[in-house]
Amino acid sequence: MKPSLRLSALAAAWVAGCGSSDPSRELTGVAQSPIEDGTSDSTHGFMVAVIQMMGPQAQYADVCSGTLLAPNLVATARHCVATLASPQIMCGTSTFGALVPEGDIYVFLGANISSNQQSISDYRTLAPGGILVPADAGQTDVCGNDIALLILDQNVVLGSNGGKTIDLGNYVVPAINPPMTDPSYSTTVTAIGYGIDTPTDDAGATAGVRRIKENIPLSCIPGDANARGLDCFKAPNASLYEQILTATEFLSGDASTCQGDSGSGAFDQAYFNKDEWVSFGVLSRGSVSPDGQTCVQPIYTRFDAWSDLLVAAAKQAQAMAQPSYPLPLWATGATLAASLQPASTSSTGAGAPPAACVGGGTATEGTPCACANDCASNECVSIDGTSYVCANPCSAGPCSTGFSCRGSGSNSYCFPATGATAGSSGSSGGCAAAPLDPAGAAQWRSSAPLAGLALAGLLRARRRRRGRPGPPPKT
Numbered sequence: 001m002k003p004s005l006r007l008s009a010l011a012a013a014w015v016a017g018c019g020s021s022d023p024s025r026e027l028t029g030v031a032q033s034p035i036e037d038g039t040s041d042s043t044h045g046f047m048v049a050v051i052q053m054m055g056p057q058a059q060y061a062d063v064c065s066g067t068l069l070a071p072n073l074v075a076t077a078r079h080c081v082a083t084l085a086s087p088q089i090m091c092g093t094s095t096f097g098a099l100v101p102e103g104d105i106y107v108f109l110g111a112n113i114s115s116n117q118q119s120i121s122d123y124r125t126l127a128p129g130g131i132l133v134p135a136d137a138g139q140t141d142v143c144g145n146d147i148a149l150l151i152l153d154q155n156v157v158l159g160s161n162g163g164k165t166i167d168l169g170n171y172v173v174p175a176i177n178p179p180m181t182d183p184s185y186s187t188t189v190t191a192i193g194y195g196i197d198t199p200t201d202d203a204g205a206t207a208g209v210r211r212i213k214e215n216i217p218l219s220c221i222p223g224d225a226n227a228r229g230l231d232c233f234k235a236p237n238a239s240l241y242e243q244i245l246t247a248t249e250f251l252s253g254d255a256s257t258c259q260g261d262s263g264s265g266a267f268d269q270a271y272f273n274k275d276e277w278v279s280f281g282v283l284s285r286g287s288v289s290p291d292g293q294t295c296v297q298p299i300y301t302r303f304d305a306w307s308d309l310l311v312a313a314a315k316q317a318q319a320m321a322q323p324s325y326p327l328p329l330w331a332t333g334a335t336l337a338a339s340l341q342p343a344s345t346s347s348t349g350a351g352a353p354p355a356a357c358v359g360g361g362t363a364t365e366g367t368p369c370a371c372a373n374d375c376a377s378n379e380c381v382s383i384d385g386t387s388y389v390c391a392n393p394c395s396a397g398p399c400s401t402g403f404s405c406r407g408s409g410s411n412s413y414c415f416p417a418t419g420a421t422a423g424s425s426g427s428s429g430g431c432a433a434a435p436l437d438p439a440g441a442a443q444w445r446s447s448a449p450l451a452g453l454a455l456a457g458l459l460r461a462r463r464r465r466r467g468r469p470g471p472p473p474k475t
Contacts, residue, residue: 039211039212039213040111040112040209040210040211040212041111041192041210041211041212042111042210044192044210044212044277045068045109045156045158045170046067046068046158046170046171046172046277047065047066047067047068047192047193047194047210047264047265048065048066048067048068048074048107048108048109048156049063049064049065049066049107049108049113049194049208049210050063050064050065050066050074050076050080050081050105050106050107050108050150050263051063051064051105051106051107051108051113052064052080052081052100052104052105053104053105053106054104061106062080063113063194063195063207063208063260064076064077064080064194064260064261064262064263065192065193065194065195065260065261065262065263065264065265065283066080066107066150066263066264066282067172067263067264067265067279067282068156068158068171068172069149069171069172069173069174069310069314069328070168070171070314070317070318070321070325070328071152071155071156071157071158071166071171071321071325072127072151072152072153072154072155072156072317072320072321073149073150073151073152073313073314073317074107074149074150074152075147075148075149075150075172075174075263075265075279075282075303075310076147076148076149076150076262076263076282077146077147077148077262077263077282077283077284077301078096078133078134078142078145078146078147078148079096079142079146079262079284079285080148080262080263081099081100081105081131081133081148081150082096082097082098082099082100082133082148083096083097083098083100084096084097084142085097089142089143089285091141091142091143091144091243091244091245091246092141092143094141094142094143095140095141095142096133096140096141096142096145099131099133102125102126102128102129102130102131103125103126105125105126105131105150106123106124106125107123107124107125107126107150107152107156108122108123109121109122109123109124109156110122110210111209111210112208112209112210113194113208113209114208114209124152124153124154124156125152125153125154126150126151126152126153127151127152127153127320128153129151130150130151130152130153131148131149131150131151132148132149132150132151132309132312132313132316133145133147133148133149134147134306134309142284142285143245143246143249143284144245144246144247144248144249144301144305145248145301146282146284146285146301147281147282147301147306147309148263149309149310149313149317151313151316151317151320152317154322155321155322155323155325158170158171166323166325168325168326168328168329169340171277171328172265172267172277172278172279173276173277173278173279173328173330173336173339173340174278174279174281174303174304174307174310174330175268175278175279175280175281175303175304175336176303176304176307176310176330177307177330177333177334177335177336178335178336179302179304180221180224180250180280180281180302180303180304181221181223181224181225181226181304182226183226183228185268185270185278185280186268186269186270186271187217187218187228187230188214188215188216188217188218188269189216189218189252189266189267189268189269189272189280190212190213190214190215190216190266190267190269190272191212191213191216191252191256191257191261191264191265191266191267191283191298192210192211192212192213192264192265192267193210193211193257193260193261193262193263193264193283194207194208194209194210194211194260194261194264195207195211195257195258195259195260195261195262195264196258196259196260197209197211197258198258198293198295199258199259199288199289199292199293199294199295200292200293204259204260207259207260208260213256214269214272215269216252216253216256216266217252217253218230218250218251218252218253218266219232219251219252219253220232220233220241220245220250220251221250221251222241222245222246222247222249222250223247232251233247244297244299245299247305248301248302248305248306249281249284249299249300249301249302249305250266250280250281250299250300250302251297251298251299251300252266252298252299252300253298254289254294254295254296254297254298255294255295255296256295256298257283257286257295257298258286258295259295261283261298262282262283262284262285263282263283264282264283265279265280265281265282265283266279266280266281266283266300267279267280268280271340276340278336278340279303280300280302280303280304281300281301281302281303282300282301282303283298283299283300284299284300284301285298285299286298286299308409308410310331311331311410311411312410314327314328314330314331315327315331318331319372329341331411332407332411333407333408333409333411361374361375361376361378362376363375363376363390364376364390365377365389365390365391365392365400365403365414366389366390366391366402366403366415366416367389367390368388368389369388369389369390370388374390375390375391376390377390377391377392377393377396379391379392379393379413381413383406383407383415389415389416391413391414391415392413392414393410393412393413393414394407394412394413394414395410395412399414400414402416402417403415403416403417404417
């Protein structure tokens with residue numbers, strides 16, 4: 001759920017993550033949620049706030065949370081950027097409405113939205129067409145489809161290099177290969193978000209601060225066939241669980257997320273302990289205990305259920321990035337283990353593409369390239385992270401004579417069958433796309449004048465009342 005600067009705009013359908021291990025309690029939730037009883041977090045910059053400006057002259061704003069999967073790619077909950085027919089969520093009947101205007105969405109990079117230390121550089125706006133959500137028929141239902149990918153109009157460079165070099169190891173890797181049902185993952189998670197810290201905070205006064213809580217037990221992963229007792233869809237009370245979540249979601253422990261934490265991540269605890277950021281999904285919704293004292297039943301949308309959407313968004317974000325960066329390995333079909341390797345030891349996609357982008361879109365397949373719009377196919381790819389060539393997708397038809405299909409699924413291309421550009425026989429077959437020529441990108445949008453937003457006093461966890469005011473960002 002969103003807290004609002006007015007915390008999250010979803011007034012009642014916990015869409016941000018409060019959950020219970022007992023599905024008989026509060027089977028419907030409200031679309032909101034913060035980290036309950038968490039501690040302040042100034043360390044993990046890959047967690048951001050997603051702010052929707054609302055009201056006449058943007059007098060208040062709804063706040064959600066989000067996760068940086070790449071320098072200009074944020075994963076969050078769909079209800080943070082779309083309307084809902086009703087704040088009370090009932091699986092099978094509750095649906096999404098239209099997306100909000102891109103210009104109403106801002107991404108905040110700091111640890112405290114109300115801090116007087118914030119400045120214009122703490123905010124990012126979205127690129128044109130920068131809201132991606134499930135778009136197929138039947139994917140307007142809230143339950144199971146509450147995920148959105150946001151493409152920023154400027155990179156967010158994480159790390160201690162003064163913002164000069166992009167290290168993709170500082171960003172979050174979605175748990176898609178292998179899926180979260182794999183026994184290699186732990187059964188506890190870390191939650192980080194910007195929501196309220198107690199459900200009794202009706203005014204949203206505690207929202208807008210990034211908080212963290214570790215070692216939260218997972219409660220239900222539908223389809224988890226491992227001997228961990230987590231497949232609640234096969235439990236004696238499976239019918240109750242099936243009323244509150246779908247097979248593309250999972251349930252975490254109570255007293256963890258609350259209103260305003262919508263869109264936040266659930267990070268595998270074992271990897272988190274090693275400073276490796278692996279997330280299972282984004283917080284969708286939750287509820288409160290009957291006595292109103294505890295956030296319960298946090299329900300998350302699973303990343304592994306939306307791998308195609310994530311990969312497509314990663315490719316689009318990388319093609320639009322300024323400056324460019326290599327495609328994250330997880331978006332090339334690489335395994336989690338390979339995706340977490342330092343770039344210098346990764347087998348695919350590690351190297352940066354050539355620096356000189358010619359453009360023109362005339363180069364034929366097999367021709368060395370520096371960026372996508374060098375090529376007639378608008379695809380400049382590599383299987384070794386070093387040698388980039390123009391290539392046609394295998395899905396476009398049979399490869400030409402002298403070319404063979406490499407890669408898998410939507411990430412497969414026709415490469416020269418012999419020669420240096422075809423890569424070594426030991427390659428894993430993943431492809432790394434080169435960035436689009438910045439000079440050829442249409443109408444890049446600069447940051448909006450956030451001084452006019454008056455982010456003072458808008459904080460709410462997508463709830464009922466306006467939150468406590470804070471100072472506006474410095475200009």
